[in-house]
Amino acid sequence: MAEAEALVADEVRKQYGDAVALDGVSLSVPEGEVFGLVGPNGAGKTTLVRALTGTTPCEGTVRVLGAPPGDVDPARVGLLPQSFHPADRLTARELIAYYAGLYDETRTVGAVLDDVGLADAADTWYENLSGGQQRRACVGTALVNDPDVLFLDEPTTGIDPAGRRSLWTLVEDLAAGGTTVLLTSHSMAEVERLADRVGLLRDGRLVAVGTPAALIADHGGDSHLLVDVGPDVDPAALSTTLDADVTARDGRLVVRNVALADVGSVVADLEAHGVDIDSFTWAEPDLEDVYLRLTGEALGPTGAAAPVAAGEEGER
Numbered sequence: 172m173a174e175a176e177a178l179v180a181d182e183v184r185k186q187y188g189d190a191v192a193l194d195g196v197s198l199s200v201p202e203g204e205v206f207g208l209v210g211p212n213g214a215g216k217t218t219l220v221r222a223l224t225g226t227t228p229c230e231g232t233v234r235v236l237g238a239p240p241g242d243v244d245p246a247r248v249g250l251l252p253q254s255f256h257p258a259d260r261l262t263a264r265e266l267i268a269y270y271a272g273l274y275d276e277t278r279t280v281g282a283v284l285d286d287v288g289l290a291d292a293a294d295t296w297y298e299n300l301s302g303g304q305q306r307r308a309c310v311g312t313a314l315v316n317d318p319d320v321l322f323l324d325e326p327t328t329g330i331d332p333a334g335r336r337s338l339w340t341l342v343e344d345l346a347a348g349g350t351t352v353l354l355t356s357h358s359m360a361e362v363e364r365l366a367d368r369v370g371l372l373r374d375g376r377l378v379a380v381g382t383p384a385a386l387i388a389d390h391g392g393d394s395h396l397l398v399d400v401g402p403d404v405d406p407a408a409l410s411t412t413l414d415a416d417v418t419a420r421d422g423r424l425v426v427r428n429v430a431l432a433d434v435g436s437v438v439a440d441l442e443a444h445g446v447d448i449d450s451f452t453w454a455e456p457d458l459e460d461v462y463l464r465l466t467g468e469a470l471g472p473t474g475a476a477a478p479v480a481a482g483e484e485g486e487r
């Protein structure tokens with residue numbers, strides 16, 4: 172039997188004045204899937220979440236658990252909006268209890284506080300929680316009704332690495348229990364770990380959809396060598412001299428299509444041609460490579476590979 176679709180968007184369009192936020196997005200998410208939505212700022216991720224949850228009107232067709240969003244029992248849906256500002260003078264416990272009061276049947280407040288790692292800060296006013304603790308409390312409000320479909324719009328923004336990992340485990344546990352999750356994130360590591368499938372939005376259009384492995388195979392490019400070099404290195408000249416694919420990214424040289432066994436000889440070649448190497452890293456392509464390629468951010472602002480400039484720094 173075919174899996175039921177938990178979420179369906181068909182030719183969804185949304186325009187704010189002259190600005191087109193969604194330009195004909197079609198998408199199906201089967202029950203129990205974790206779907207990761209990624210894309211640059213302003214690509215339309217939050218607008219798509221809002222369209223799917225019925226919190227903004229849109230053109231096209233949207234179905235949640237087989238019905239228009241407004242007709243779905245709210246107890247079956249959980250939503251963590253990107254911007255969420257609860258009352259400052261509620262404790263974490265009171266905040267979760269307030270949301271529990273909106274439903275007939277809920278999980279216990281204590282269980283939700285445990286899940287989001289706030290048991291020890293349960294009686295602290297929201298305004299006195301750290302930024303990451305506040306975000307966790309907000310995540311808790313979306314879990315209290317034990318939803319069948321959970322929308323998490325940038326759930327881990329501001330959360331420290333340990334808290335982020337415990338939230339990842341929580342999402343994995345929810346998914347293992349059959350919850351459908353639609354997650355937006357700017358962390359490719361997060362999406363690569365959690366999502367069964369990933370959709371990449373750019374300028375209001377879904378430009379690629381697939382499993383992380385399929386997207387990496389199709390769009391990630393080759394294994395490559397990232398080389399931290401001194402100033403005044405010309406990647407184009409090196410490409411010609413070494414007959415290799417050499418570009419620059421974030422102040423580093425990127426030598427593509429380098430097998431692990433060839434790393435030593437490529438490094439030796441670069442040094443033989445006067446390149447002053449500070450350090451280097453060999454990497455298989457990952458979802459970040461897919462993202463950078465499909466959004467065009469692997470290239471400089473003009474679309475050309477950016478030169479390595481003296482003093483330029485950056486992290487992948």
Ligand SMILES: Nc1ncnc2c1ncn2[C@@H]1O[C@H](COP(=O)(O)OP(=O)(O)OP(=O)(O)O)[C@@H](O)[C@H]1O
Nearest residue numbers: 187190191192210211212213214215216217218219
């Ligand atoms: N309420 C609004 N009024 C007018 N324009 C809006 C509104 N909400 C979003 N937009 C515009 O719609 C486009 C898509 O915005 P959206 O917030 O969906 O992007 P996003 O992918 O979630 O971005 P981010 O990664 O920054 O959260 C942007 O051009 C944005 O300026």
